[in-house]
Amino acid sequence: MAEADIIEPTAHQKKGFAYYLRNIKRSVTTREGLIGDYDYAFLFKPNLPFVGKGNISSPFFGLNDKMPLFLAMLLGLQHSLAMLAGIITPPIILSGEGGAHLPQELQQYLVSTSLIVCGLLTTIQITRFHIYKTPYYLGTGLISVVGTSFAIIPVASGGFKQMYSNGFCPTDSSGNPLPCPRAYGALLGTAACCSLIEILLSFLPPKVLQKIFPPIVTGPTVMLIGVSLIGSAFKDWAGGSGLCSSYVPDTGMDFYAKCPDITAPHALSWGSAEYIGLGFLVFLSILLMERFGSPIIKSCSVIMGLLIGCIVAAACGYFDDSGISSAPAASFIWVHTFPLTVYGPLVLPIIMIYIICACEAVGDITATCDVSNIEVEGPIFESRIQGGILADGCNGLLASLMTITPMSTFAQNNGVIALTRCASRKAGYFCAFFLVIMGIFAKFAAAIVAIPSAVLGGMTTFLFAAVAVSGLAIVHRIPMNRRNRFILTASLAVGYGATLVPTWFSTVFTYQGDNHSLRGFYDALVLVMETGFAITALLAMVLNLTIGEEIEQDARQLEGRVTQHHKPSVTPTESHSGEEMDVEKGVAAKES
Numbered sequence: 001m002a003e004a005d006i007i008e009p010t011a012h013q014k015k016g017f018a019y020y021l022r023n024i025k026r027s028v029t030t031r032e033g034l035i036g037d038y039d040y041a042f043l044f045k046p047n048l049p050f051v052g053k054g055n056i057s058s059p060f061f062g063l064n065d066k067m068p069l070f071l072a073m074l075l076g077l078q079h080s081l082a083m084l085a086g087i088i089t090p091p092i093i094l095s096g097e098g099g100a101h102l103p104q105e106l107q108q109y110l111v112s113t114s115l116i117v118c119g120l121l122t123t124i125q126i127t128r129f130h131i132y133k134t135p136y137y138l139g140t141g142l143i144s145v146v147g148t149s150f151a152i153i154p155v156a157s158g159g160f161k162q163m164y165s166n167g168f169c170p171t172d173s174s175g176n177p178l179p180c181p182r183a184y185g186a187l188l189g190t191a192a193c194c195s196l197i198e199i200l201l202s203f204l205p206p207k208v209l210q211k212i213f214p215p216i217v218t219g220p221t222v223m224l225i226g227v228s229l230i231g232s233a234f235k236d237w238a239g240g241s242g243l244c245s246s247y248v249p250d251t252g253m254d255f256y257a258k259c260p261d262i263t264a265p266h267a268l269s270w271g272s273a274e275y276i277g278l279g280f281l282v283f284l285s286i287l288l289m290e291r292f293g294s295p296i297i298k299s300c301s302v303i304m305g306l307l308i309g310c311i312v313a314a315a316c317g318y319f320d321d322s323g324i325s326s327a328p329a330a331s332f333i334w335v336h337t338f339p340l341t342v343y344g345p346l347v348l349p350i351i352m353i354y355i356i357c358a359c360e361a362v363g364d365i366t367a368t369c370d371v372s373n374i375e376v377e378g379p380i381f382e383s384r385i386q387g388g389i390l391a392d393g394c395n396g397l398l399a400s401l402m403t404i405t406p407m408s409t410f411a412q413n414n415g416v417i418a419l420t421r422c423a424s425r426k427a428g429y430f431c432a433f434f435l436v437i438m439g440i441f442a443k444f445a446a447a448i449v450a451i452p453s454a455v456l457g458g459m460t461t462f463l464f465a466a467v468a469v470s471g472l473a474i475v476h477r478i479p480m481n482r483r484n485r486f487i488l489t490a491s492l493a494v495g496y497g498a499t500l501v502p503t504w505f506s507t508v509f510t511y512q513g514d515n516h517s518l519r520g521f522y523d524a525l526v527l528v529m530e531t532g533f534a535i536t537a538l539l540a541m542v543l544n545l546t547i548g549e550e551i552e553q554d555a556r557q558l559e560g561r562v563t564q565h566h567k568p569s570v571t572p573t574e575s576h577s578g579e580e581m582d583v584e585k586g587v588a589a590k591e592s
Contacts, residue, residue, distance in 0.1 A: 036068035076430025081300035097242025115439030137387035143428035185338030192400035198393030219474030224533035226468025236457030237279035275454035282309035282458030309455035327446035345524035372423035495536030
């Protein structure tokens with residue numbers, strides 16, 4: 001066995017089929033194999049004030065350690081719930097009123113398929129395959145769960161708006177957007193082609209990758225991704241991010257006078273107190289779950305907050321169950337398909353997304369190794385980084401061919417590993433299993449699509465803010481010298497500006513000729529310049545490579561030097577003897 005394929009401190013001999021058969025029999029027929037002696041009360045004990053926590057210390061389960069079957073299932077379910085909100089959010093946004101305006105049937109399909117694809121592709125990361133006759137690997141061999149990347153949302157939203165404005169997607173006589181599966185297919189086709197970039201990056205040494213794309217580039221980029229997403233989430237919190245959020249009376253758009261439209265049950269105008277209250281209930285529930293919840297509740301506090309909001313919304317009549325009733329019992333990949341094409345203006349922004357995903361994967365895999373008590377340096381660690389980035393790129397290609405937008409390694413599950421002290425891949429496989437089961441049952445996806453926008457907005461506001469904080473944590477690792485402050489200021493100035501005023505570059509090019517290639521090139525430039533995180537990444541990368549490092553002294557050393565040369569004047573009787581004053585006068589005379 002090659003050294004890089006070792007996933008434990010010591011290598012094990014290859015086991016035969018009989019060995020695994022005995023293990024399965026033991027797991028389902030003995031008490032030790034089924035439930036063991038684990039203290040399950042630890043996972044469900046709430047963190048109540050004025051109540052002693054005790055000295056409970058759960059055992060640590062390594063990558064291949066044996067663990068009870070029920071515990072593996074329970075922790076696998078915990079992992080799947082921890083990442084559920086992040087998986088369902090991108091397809092809901094990209095297929096809804098803020099995206100391609102797809103019909104409800106296709107929205108339900110995309111949510112189901114997203115869950116199935118995430119479960120299947122997670123097994124690739126966990127299993128870790130050796131590429132025949134090469135030193136390379138596919139996957140990390142850790143609990144590196146895979147989810148739909150949030151970074152695609154701002155790029156796709158801007159691309160969809162451009163497609164509606166240039167005639168790529170249809171609109172009605174009033175200019176309102178109509179369903180555009182062609183636009184979603186163009187997004188998938190472009191993402192599939194651009195995924196080759198991340199596949200190529202995986203063969204670079206991690207140190208080279210980090211040198212080209214250091215934290216000073218990835219940090220502000222990830223932060224801008226989160227900031228740009230919070231705007232759409234806040235619109236949903238107030239009632240919806242569709243046409244109802246910009247409704248103006250007497251403009252012929254009375255159908256959207258209420259959110260999501262006047263035909264919805266319990267429809268209210270955008271920004272109504274009821275909508276604000278629903279979103280706030282979800283947000284407050286997340287905070288309370290984190291403060292008082294048990295370990296298993298804390299790790300899935302976001303989805304628990306969403307569940308509480310759904311219960312209240314259903315009791316108050318905000319749910320439309322027609323989609324749930326008409327949904328099929330089961331669904332799977334390729335039940336619906338989309339025409340795959342390449343949309344030129346999306347190429348450069350999506351390439352930037354894959355580069356950011358590769359850089360994020362390095363940090364996420366490092367954190368997973370750390371909480372899993374695995375080495376974070378050396379050839380084995382570097383092979384995990386290489387395998388993880390390669391799996392990320394291949395997963396992006398496979399996901400696009402399976403009608404889902406690009407994937408990335410999720411970092412929030414590292415908290416579950418640290419909390420439960422379980423890094424066993426057995427729990428990771430059960431996580432993937434539960435995701436696939438949730439996706440196959442189409443009624444589950446239909447219920448998710450029917451969630452009112454205000455409830456969803458309260459959850460996504462928290463999620464997207466967490467993305468921005470992740471970028472802030474990356475920036476925090478950068479030494480704040482003059483050079484780095486200058487690069488951050490320059491890159492964030494344009495990035496924040498493009499995020500706050502997204503149409504600032506839309507009228508720069510006025511070409512209206514028949515040259516479609518030239519027009520597409522202009523559209524690509526406009527899309528990049530109006531995507532805040534893309535222009536921030538490009539500018540930070542250029543400045544980082546062109547501005548040389550400066551040798552700067554520590555501020556405390558400079559302060560000490562200033563203190564020595566500029567001592568405050570005091571009287572001799574206050575702090576100095578006569579001999580000390582004579583010495584100081586002699587030194588002063590010598591310096592002058």
